[in-house]
Amino acid sequence: MPVVGTALESVQKVLKGKAPALAESQASAATEKAAAKTFVPDTLALSARARGAASASGAQRVYWRDAQSLVRKTQVEINREVGADREALALTHLKRQFPQSQGFVVLPQAYLRDSAGKILKDAVSGEARRVDFVVFKHRSVVKSLEITSKTASKVEQMAKEERIRENGGNYILHPETGALIHFPERLHTKVWRLD
Amino acid sequence: MPDLVVYDKFSWHFPEGKGCPGPQAARAHFETVMDWLQGHGLLTPFGREVSEMGVSADFALTSDMVTERGNRVLTAAYGEWLNTVDYDRKPDTSLLDSALAVVG
Numbered sequence: 320m321p322v323v324g325t326a327l328e329s330v331q332k333v334l335k336g337k338a339p340a341l342a343e344s345q346a347s348a349a350t351e352k353a354a355a356k357t358f359v360p361d362t363l364a365l366s367a368r369a370r371g372a373a374s375a376s377g378a379q380r381v382y383w384r385d386a387q388s389l390v391r392k393t394q395v396e397i398n399r400e401v402g403a404d405r406e407a408l409a410l411t412h413l414k415r416q417f418p419q420s421q422g423f424v425v426l427p428q429a430y431l432r433d434s435a436g437k438i439l440k441d442a443v444s445g446e447a448r449r450v451d452f453v454v455f456k457h458r459s460v461v462k463s464l465e466i467t468s469k470t471a472s473k474v475e476q477m478a479k480e481e482r483i484r485e486n487g488g489n490y491i492l493h494p495e496t497g498a499l500i501h502f503p504e505r506l507h508t509k510v511w512r513l514d
Numbered sequence: 515m516p517d518l519v520v521y522d523k524f525s526w527h528f529p530e531g532k533g534c535p536g537p538q539a540a541r542a543h544f545e546t547v548m549d550w551l552q553g554h555g556l557l558t559p560f561g562r563e564v565s566e567m568g569v570s571a572d573f574a575l576t577s578d579m580v581t582e583r584g585n586r587v588l589t590a591a592y593g594e595w596l597n598t599v600d601y602d603r604k605p606d607t608s609l610l611d612s613a614l615a616v617v618g
Contacts, residue, residue, distance in 0.1 A: 394533040395543065396596035402526025427518050428574050438563070446570040471529040476571055494578065495515050 405513045409452060409466045417454045417462070424493075429453040431480065431488035436499055439488035441479045448480045450508055453491055455500045460491065463508040473510050480508055519577035519585070521592050524569060527601075537571070539601040544569045546605045547595075554614060556584030586617045 392400070410425065417423035430438045431448045438447045454462040467473055490499040528540035548565050551557050557565060561579030577585050591613035599605045 391597065393597050393600060394531075395527070395599045395601060396593060398527050398531030398534065399522050399593070399596055402523055402530060403520065406520060406523075424515065427520060428576050438567070440567070444570070446572065447567055449572040449574060467525065468530040471525070494518070 405468070406451065406466050408513060409464065409511060413452055413454060413462075413464070417456075422456050423461070424455050426453045426455065426491065426494065427451065429491040431483050431502070432490045432492055432499065433487045434490060434499070436490070436492060436497075439483050439486060441482050442486065443482060444475075444479055446479060448476070448483050448488065450480070450491075453500075453502075455491070458498065458500055460500055460502045460506060463502070463506060465508050465510045467510060467512055469512050469514060477508065477510070519589070521575040521577070521588050522596075523575070524571055524573040534601050541569045542601070543596070543599050543605045544573055544575065546607060547575065547592075547610070550607045550610055551580060551584055554584075556581050556587065583614075583617060587613045590617065 406427070410427065413425045417425060429450050429452075431450065433439045440447050450463055451466045452462075452464040453460055454464075465473055465476065484502070484504075489502045489504065491502060492498075493500055522544070524537075524540055524544060528534045528537050531540075534540050548557075548569070551561065552565055558579060558581055561584075564573075564579055575588075577588075580588060587610065591610060595605075595607075595609045595613075598609055
């Protein structure tokens with residue numbers, strides 16, 4: 320399958336340091352916000368589809384191309400990329416608003432935990448809650464954010480979070496020191512909607 | 515403090531992404547990659563803890579969940595692997611196997 324060959328070349332380039340690592344691409348995406356990515360149908364794939372050609376597994380795979388780089392992508396990868404860009408933007412904004420030089424720490428993907436440091440699960444859904452971004456200073460959370468698209472519903476996740484917090488999930492873990500950071504009861508996660 | 519790398523998140527596919535038919539389709543490739551990471555001993559204790567909780571709407575695959583070797587594989591190959599994955603069929607991990615062989 321041609322795409323695998325291309326992928327392996329890419330893997331080798333990254334390993335040799337000739338291509339940017341994912342974290343770097345996320346960061347650069349954030350600073351280049353203005354250029355919203357557009358994806359165009361891969362005309363070769365579509366024409367193959369029109370001819371009724373099937374992949375080895377018998378199913379059709381539709382590719383898209385990044386209009387800027389012309390790299391061939393599946394919808395799965397496009398969705399990952401768009402989501403990563405959205406969060407990279409939010410991270411850049413938060414780091415500017417809450418500078419490290421003033422003692423703030425911006426922590427992505429923080430689980431809500433109890434006072435013993437254990438990840439707490441919601442009694443209704445059985446799921447834990449991982450907040451997109453938590454900003455803390457010293458041992459206290461000052462901001463909590465959920466980043467999403469313009470239209471996605473966050474009602475269930477926010478309700479789950481409230482239930483977990485009512486049951487004592489009012490802490491996050493400092494990733495380096497292991498200290499528990501308190502999430503004040505009055506502070507609630509806000510939803511940021513970005514393109 | 516080193517920046518946490520977020521390789522992928524459930525919500526980026528469902529409900530935020532396009533073309534994803536539902537939560538089960540969003541869950542499929544995460545379960546595949548978590549099984550693959552676990553099977554190759556590439557999860558940290560925290561990664562194993564997250565894995566045991568299962569893939570839910572808040573699931574994210576992050577750099578603190580995988581070992582240094584696991585991070586090298588994912589940094590090199592995760593995006594490329596997603597370019598071999600569709601929402602409507604079971605993902606093939608041969609690209610990840612190849613990347614692991616290159617990483618050593």
